Amino acid sequence: xxxxxxxxxxxxxxxxxxxxxxxxxxxxxxxxxxxxxxxxxxxxxxxxxxxxxxxxxxxxxxxxxxxxxxxxxxxxxxxxxxxxxxxxxxxxxxxxxxxxxxxxxxxxxxxxxxxxxxxxxxxxxxxxxxxxxxxxxxxxxxxxxxxxxxxxxxxxxxxxxxxxxxxxxxxxxxxx
Amino acid sequence: xxxxxxxxxxxxxxxxxxxxxxxxxxxxxxxxxxxxxxxxxxxxxxxxxxxxxxxxxxxxxxxxxxxxxxxxxxxxxxxxxxxxxxxxxxxxxxxxxxxxxxxxxxxxxxxxxxxxxxxxxxxxxxxxxxxxxxxxxxxxxxxxxxxx
Numbered sequence: 001x002x003x004x005x006x007x008x009x010x011x012x013x014x015x016x017x018x019x020x021x022x023x024x025x026x027x028x029x030x031x032x033x034x035x036x037x038x039x040x041x042x043x044x045x046x047x048x049x050x051x052x053x054x055x056x057x058x059x060x061x062x063x064x065x066x067x068x069x070x071x072x073x074x075x076x077x078x079x080x081x082x083x084x085x086x087x088x089x090x091x092x093x094x095x096x097x098x099x100x101x102x103x104x105x106x107x108x109x110x111x112x113x114x115x116x117x118x119x120x121x122x123x124x125x126x127x128x129x130x131x132x133x134x135x136x137x138x139x140x141x142x143x144x145x146x147x148x149x150x151x152x153x154x155x156x157x158x159x160x161x162x163x164x165x166x167x168x169x170x171x172x173x174x175x176x
Numbered sequence: 177x178x179x180x181x182x183x184x185x186x187x188x189x190x191x192x193x194x195x196x197x198x199x200x201x202x203x204x205x206x207x208x209x210x211x212x213x214x215x216x217x218x219x220x221x222x223x224x225x226x227x228x229x230x231x232x233x234x235x236x237x238x239x240x241x242x243x244x245x246x247x248x249x250x251x252x253x254x255x256x257x258x259x260x261x262x263x264x265x266x267x268x269x270x271x272x273x274x275x276x277x278x279x280x281x282x283x284x285x286x287x288x289x290x291x292x293x294x295x296x297x298x299x300x301x302x303x304x305x306x307x308x309x310x311x312x313x314x315x316x317x318x319x320x321x322x323x324x
Contacts, residue, residue, distance in 0.1 A: 046189045046196075057188065060195040067202040074209045130227055138220035146209070148216050151240035152223075168240075172209070 076145045077171040083107075083120055087171070090145060091124065098136040100128035103164070121150070121170045127157045133165050140169075147171050217241055217256060217289075217317065225286035226258070229279040231272055236260040241317065256290060258313040261303070269309050273298075277313065291316040 049056050077083040084107045095102050104125035126133060140147050151168040219239070226236055238259040262269050273295060280286045280293050293315040301310050 042193070043189060046192050047185065050185070050188050050192060057192055057195065060192065060199060064195060064199055064202060067199070067206055071202060071205050071209065130223075134220060134223050134227075137223065141218055141220055146213065148212075149219050151238070152219060153238045154236055172212070 073144045074146045074172050077120055078173040094136055094139045098132050100126050100132050100136045102126055119170050120173055124167045124169055127162055127164045129161050130163050133163060221285050221288060225283045229276055233264040233272055234260060234262045254317045256315045256317060261308045261310050263306060263308045273311055289318050291318060
């Protein structure tokens with residue numbers, strides 16, 4: 001009777017210790033080993049990249065600087081504490097070049113887009129003949145400094161051959 | 177000597193790992209930017225085409241993109257909306273509008289990124305005591321808005 005009892009107890013204790021050891025010792029160890037294996041794989045892949053292409057760091061540097069330049073141009077307005085001032089400076093240059101008169105510029109909203117991009121918006125009122133206004137818009141759209149024309153309202157200008165356009169503009173805030 | 181070599185390779189590996197992380201971050205930003213840029217309507221060509229075929233009796237008042245629901249699917253289509261007026265005899269107005277739409281649809285300058293243009297509404301109005309017909313044209317953009 002006693003032997004049976006002791007055997008049962010021994011078995012239970014063995015099972016208990018075994019399960020505990022598996023849960024608290026072996027499982028965390030397995031996770032750590034897996035993590036270390038992945039780190040080793042990464043390190044090996046990086047090392048083999050360095051070995052197979054000795055100029056890889058310089059190539060990466062070049063790629064990063066090219067991408068960062070594009071992103072800077074996309075975020076050109078949000079990089080200043082005075083985005084409307086910067087926009088006015090930029091638009092005024094184009095307006096002078098295309099002989100268009102800026103009548104009104106006003107910041108209208110700072111809204112948040114779904115993908116984490118903040119957007120800034122303005123209303124811009126300009127006057128000129130149709131072709132001057134057209135080439136002014138073309139210049140805005142071709143500029144590497146990103147601006148989106150959301151809406152255009154056209155009305156007659158002060159003089160016969162002149163035309164007025166109210167443009168709703170928007171630009172990126174910080175991306176991501 | 178060997179230690180020195182191992183150390184220098186280690187530093188290189190760390191720099192490269194750092195660059196890879198930075199590059200992934202930048203590429204994500206760039207893809208967001210490119211996606212947004214692709215959705216942008218380029219107005220200069222559209223304005224040139226609108227003016228090129230504009231008859232004397234007609235003028236354009238507003239241009240903007242707007243989301244409209246597709247007829248057969250629940251997919252939202254982004255359309256370019258053109259609002260304008262025509263001032264002529266009632267017998268001529270329909271002809272003038274339809275001719276204008278026909279010419280726009282044949283123009284590669286107008287048609288870039290746009291599907292065929294159609295009339296969606298007309299409304300009689302009075303401007304400076306003159307009877308005019310306000311119209312609205314829709315041209316679906318070829319880039320579809322994602323479902324929300």
